[in-house]
Amino acid sequence: MKKTLIIGWGRSGKAAGAFLKKLGREYLVFDDNSEVSDLPALGTIYLSEISQIILSPGFDPRCTFIDEAKKRGIEVIGEMELGLRYVKNPCIGITGTNGKTTTTLLCAHFLNQSGIKAVSLGNIGTPLTEYLLDPADEVLVLEFSSYQIETLKSRSLDAVAILNISPNHLDRYDSFEHYRDTKLELKKFLKEDGLFIEGKDCEETVEGIHPENYGIAKRLASYMGAKSFSLDGFERPEHRLSFVCKKEGVSFYNDSKSTNVESVIFAVESIDDPIILICGGVHKGFPYAPWKKAFQKRVKRVYAIGNSAKKIAKELESDFDIIFADSLEDAVKKAYLSAEKNDTILLSPGCSSFDHFKNYEHRGEEFIRIANNLGSLKL
Numbered sequence: 001m002k003k004t005l006i007i008g009w010g011r012s013g014k015a016a017g018a019f020l021k022k023l024g025r026e027y028l029v030f031d032d033n034s035e036v037s038d039l040p041a042l043g044t045i046y047l048s049e050i051s052q053i054i055l056s057p058g059f060d061p062r063c064t065f066i067d068e069a070k071k072r073g074i075e076v077i078g079e080m081e082l083g084l085r086y087v088k089n090p091c092i093g094i095t096g097t098n099g100k101t102t103t104t105l106l107c108a109h110f111l112n113q114s115g116i117k118a119v120s121l122g123n124i125g126t127p128l129t130e131y132l133l134d135p136a137d138e139v140l141v142l143e144f145s146s147y148q149i150e151t152l153k154s155r156s157l158d159a160v161a162i163l164n165i166s167p168n169h170l171d172r173y174d175s176f177e178h179y180r181d182t183k184l185e186l187k188k189f190l191k192e193d194g195l196f197i198e199g200k201d202c203e204e205t206v207e208g209i210h211p212e213n214y215g216i217a218k219r220l221a222s223y224m225g226a227k228s229f230s231l232d233g234f235e236r237p238e239h240r241l242s243f244v245c246k247k248e249g250v251s252f253y254n255d256s257k258s259t260n261v262e263s264v265i266f267a268v269e270s271i272d273d274p275i276i277l278i279c280g281g282v283h284k285g286f287p288y289a290p291w292k293k294a295f296q297k298r299v300k301r302v303y304a305i306g307n308s309a310k311k312i313a314k315e316l317e318s319d320f321d322i323i324f325a326d327s328l329e330d331a332v333k334k335a336y337l338s339a340e341k342n343d344t345i346l347l348s349p350g351c352s353s354f355d356h357f358k359n360y361e362h363r364g365e366e367f368i369r370i371a372n373n374l375g376s377l378k379l
Contacts, residue, residue, distance in 0.1 A: 002049060003028050008056020009036045012079040015127035016054045019082065022133060027054075044068050051075075054082055057123075057147035060172060078151030080144065083128030084189075085154055087140065092220050095144040095186050096163025096199075098263040101237045103163060103213045104143040110221035111139055113228045123148060124237075139224050146182045147172070152189050159195040159223050160186050161216045166262030167286055195223045206231065210241075210270040239364035241267050241348075244371050249341030252371040255348040256364030261286045264350040265294040273344045275299045278331045281351030281363075283308035288315040288350070295320060301338065303331040306355045328356070328363065332370045345371075 004020060006013045009031035020027050028038040028050070039046060042065040053069055053076045055061060066076060084091070094104050104120045111118035117138035121128050124143040131140070142157075146169060165180045173179040187196055202215035209231065218229045236242045237257075244252040255267045259281075268275060277299050288311065295302075301321040304312045305328055313322040325331035328347075335345045347367045349360075357363040 001026070002051035004052045004054060005030060005039075005046070005050045006054045006056075007031075007042075008059050009033070010056060010058070011130075012127045013054070013056050015130035015133075016079040016082055019086075019129035019132055023086075047072055047074060052077070054079060055151055057145055061150060076151060077153060078148055080122060080128050080142070080148045081152050081154060083132055084152070084156045086132060087128070087135075087156065089135065089138060089140045090158045090224060091140045091142055091156060092224070093142050093144055093157040093160045093186055093189065094163070094216075094220075095146070095149065095161075095183050097166045097168050097183075097260065098258075098266045099163050099210055099213045100143050101257075102209070102240055103161070103217050104141050105237060106209070106213060106217035106234060107220045108139075108141045109234045110217060110226045110229050111141075111224055113230065113233075114221070114226040116225055118224075141220075144186055146179060149182055149186050152186075155189050155191060157186075157190050157194060159197070159220050160190045161197040161220055162186060162199065163212060163216065164199055164262065164266070166260060168260045195220070207272075210266060239360055241270055244368050247336070247371075247374060249343075250336065250339045251344045252367075253344055253346045253348075254364045254367050254371075255346060256353070256360045256367060258348040258350055259352055259360060260284065261288060261290055261350050264291060264348045267346060267348040268294055268298050271298070271344050271346060273342050274340075276301055276303070276335045276339055276343055276345045278303045278305065278325075278328070278335060278345065278347045278367075279350050280304045280306040280309045280312055281349045281353050282306060282355045283311055284352060288312050291316060291350075292319050300343065303335050305331050306349075306351060308351050328366055329370050332367065333374070336374055 004027040006016055006027055007030050009029050030039045031037045055078055094100050101124050104124050108118040108120045119138055120141045121131050122142040123145040165183050167176045197219055202219045203211035204215035205211045206214050239256040241255045244254050258264055275298055303323050303325045305325050309324055353360045353363040
């Protein structure tokens with residue numbers, strides 16, 4: 001009897017395996033870590049044993065093995081698609097480049113606040129198939145990455161929202177247009193009578209959160225019956241424009257998750273007070289010139305770190321005061337010394353973290369540590 005092949009044994013792969021076991025289906029595993037893999041390598045010899053492939057979001061489908069599998073008529077799907085085939089709950093799908101995690105959490109918050117049970121799943125952390133091991137009667141608010149959209153097939157979403165789309169993951173996609181079109185495909189998986197929302201169609205200004213996040217979350221939750229839309233009790237996701245502390249009238253905000261140019265604009269537009277920005281890291285190939293317009297009358301000065309610092313300075317120094325810092329700690333201390341009462345020191349790098357940190361979480365944790373340990377300085 002042919003088996004399902006799971007490629008990638010991370011959290012989503014393990015969840016898919018557990019769910020297949022619950023369904024009574026046999027599977028094989030391939031992972032770059034040979035200690036957990038049933039197969040020593042991906043070779044076409046195994047395709048005769050396989051009826052279906054469940055592909056990890058992190059595995060690039062543009063490879064000979066996947067091409068050959070498709071030629072032989074073997075279905076290639078992802079863990080999210082596997083779960084959607086068995087879901088009976090109402091489902092909301094959310095994607096975009098920046099703000100999708102906050103919007104997903106906020107939508108679930110509004111529903112729960114209104115007495116409608118809801119849970120956030122998908123790219124936000126908990127795989128859908130992991131949830132389906134012990135499902136409940138509640139609305140599923142699903143965050144989709146572009147990688148997860150690539151392997152969808154089922155038209156099973158009751159509502160879909162596509163937030164802003166800006167250049168990202170161009171190491172995976174042939175062009176920005178390819179990346180954008182992949183995101184937009186989420187609409188194809190909306191039920192015939194479902195609700196579709198796009199980008200800035202739903203902006204609504206409230207204090208402390210980006211207008212797009214709030215407006216879209218409110219509209220989606222309203223569609224599912226929510227009546228209450230207070231931010232009371234709402235906890236922002238970690239490292240996504242989250243308040244850290246306030247020292248001598250200066251606020252510190254951690255937006256370490258910001259790894260592209262548009263996400264920095266998104267963060268800057270969300271803060272009303274004058275901003276001292278800390279940015280930089282590993283350059284991802286995007287121009288920084290779009291920051292000029294967004295920073296006007298908002299950003300007082302910029303502290304640049306990492307290997308992108310010189311490029312940031314070259315593109316912005318005609319309009320802004322750019323100061324180089326040797327490290328994140330150096331940048332935070334210099335920013336604090338230069339700050340005035342009611343300023344906000346914002347870490348929103350717009351770049352990858354791998355020059356000095358393990359990942360964006362590590363970078364954010366260091367920012368929090370440094371900010372909290374700053375001594376009292378005369379401002």
